[in-house]
Amino acid sequence: MGAARPRVLDARELAIRYRTTFTQKPLRGDKEYPFTWPTTWHHVGDALAIAYASDKINPEKPSEHVKDGDYELYKHLAESRNRVLCQPDLLVTKARPREPWPVVGPTVSLAGVPMPKHFALLGFFEEADLRLHTAGTDENPKFGRGANDGIVQVELRHAYVGGSKVLWSRDGKGKDQPFLTVFTESAGPLMLIFGDELDIERDGIVG
Secondary structure (H helix, E strand, O other): OOOOOOEEEOOHHHHHHHHHHHHOOOOOOOOOOOOOOOOEEEEEEEEEEEEEEEOOOOOOOOOOOOOOOOOEEEEEEOOOOEEEEEOOOOOEOOOOOOOEOOOOOOEEEOOOOEEEOOOEEEEEEEEEEEEEOOEEOOOOEEOOOOOOOOEEEEOOOOEEEEEEEEOHHHHOOOOOEEEEEEEEOOOEEEEEEEEOOOEEEOOEEEO
């Protein structure tokens, strides 16, 4: 019965380290959100890129003074395979916002997974470029043959980008796994991105 939902564990030290490393500025405070990690997700495909606005210090212009609230747009292009999980029925089209876009891919459960209670706020979410599964079955999804098959641009209003790690080491199951989350204050986490080399560093989102 205890494995019916994700196990939420303390990760405050990690969140502070990610936030201060990413922004190159001291932490100004923290905020508690009224949500936790959903158990059920849909693996819809891969994330090719994610764009976000942040008031972090630009690593290419380190001498420039950046005040809190001075936001600049950044776009991370995936350097390794970045798998994307979405909340069921998240993806819709502007023409038919009440009809979920049909996607192919397995349902993923986070039941019993050691998820972090704390995460670093990285910036305002602008958009994500995804390559959706377009063939195969939910159990064995495949990408289309064409280079542009299944590529979509996802926008969400009032959304943020956060980052943390799945805390596998707390269970003695190997290295902790970095991930990004896209969330809104009202709906909670809506998208998770996991990459083989994904991480959060001084240069920004990498991998």
